[in-house]
Amino acid sequence: xxxxxxxxxxxxxxxxxxxxxxxxxxxxxxxxxxxxxxxxxxxxxxxxxxxx
Numbered sequence: 001x002x003x004x005x006x007x008x009x010x011x012x013x014x015x016x017x018x019x020x021x022x023x024x025x026x027x028x029x030x031x032x033x034x035x036x037x038x039x040x041x042x043x044x045x046x047x048x049x050x051x052x
Contacts, residue, residue: 011036 017032030048033039039049 011032013032014035016029017035018026018028021027027045030046033044033046033048039047
């Protein structure tokens with residue numbers, strides 16, 4: 001489940017996948033990362049895979 005293979009098309013966002021921070025930037029949640037199914041290696045704030 002932690003492969004680096006990317007999907008062919010971007011995932012559609014559902015409620016709970018992200019929030020907007022105080023600077024107006026979109027921040028993905030652990031829910032989004034788990035649905036995506038892999039760690040991108042970008043050091044995301046809410047990465048459930050523990051890779052940074």
